[in-house]
Amino acid sequence: MSIRHSGLVLAALIAAGSLGACNSDSSVPGPTAAAALPAEAAAVAALPSGSGCGPTIAHTQAIVSSDIATENLNASVGKRFTADLDAAASACAAGRSAEGMHLLAAAKSRYGYR
Numbered sequence: 001m002s003i004r005h006s007g008l009v010l011a012a013l014i015a016a017g018s019l020g021a022c023n024s025d026s027s028v029p030g031p032t033a034a035a036a037l038p039a040e041a042a043a044v045a046a047l048p049s050g051s052g053c054g055p056t057i058a059h060t061q062a063i064v065s066s067d068i069a070t071e072n073l074n075a076s077v078g079k080r081f082t083a084d085l086d087a088a089a090s091a092c093a094a095g096r097s098a099e100g101m102h103l104l105a106a107a108k109s110r111y112g113y114r
Contacts, residue, residue, distance in 0.1 A: 053092035053100040060104060060113065061085050073111075081111045 048058040064081050067073035073081070084107035092100030108114065 053097040053104070054089070057085055057089045057092055057100060057104050060108065061089075063113070077111065081107060084110070 048055045048062060061082065064073065064078060064085065068075055068078035084103065088100045088103035088107060090100075091097075091103055
C-alpha cells in the first residue's frame with residue numbers, strides 16, 4: 001500500500017469515526033484511536049530515517065516489504081523489486097552512493113513507485 005493510499009484510508013477511517021460520534025445514544029463505547037489505525041500506519045511509523053543512500057534505500061525496502069505483506073504488490077514482482085533494491089544497497093555500501101541512488105530511482109520508476 002502506498003503512503004498516499006494509507007493516508008486516504010486513514011482519512012476515511014477518521015471521517016467514519018467522526019460521523020459515528022454524532023449518534024452517541026448507545027452505551028457501547030466506540031473504538032479507541034489505536035484500534036482505528038490500520039496496521040500499515042504502525043509500519044510507516046517504524047520506517048528508517050536519516051539521510052544518504054542507505055536509509056533512503058532501506059525506507060523504500062520497508063515500504064515494498066509492507067506492500068508485499070499486505071498483498072498490494074504481487075510477490076513475484078516484489079521479489080524482482082527487492083533484488084533491484086539489493087543491488088542499489090550494495091552499491092551504496094561500497095561507497096558508490098551516486099550509483100546506489102541512480103539504481104534506486106530506476107527501480108522505483110520501473111515498478112511505479114515515487
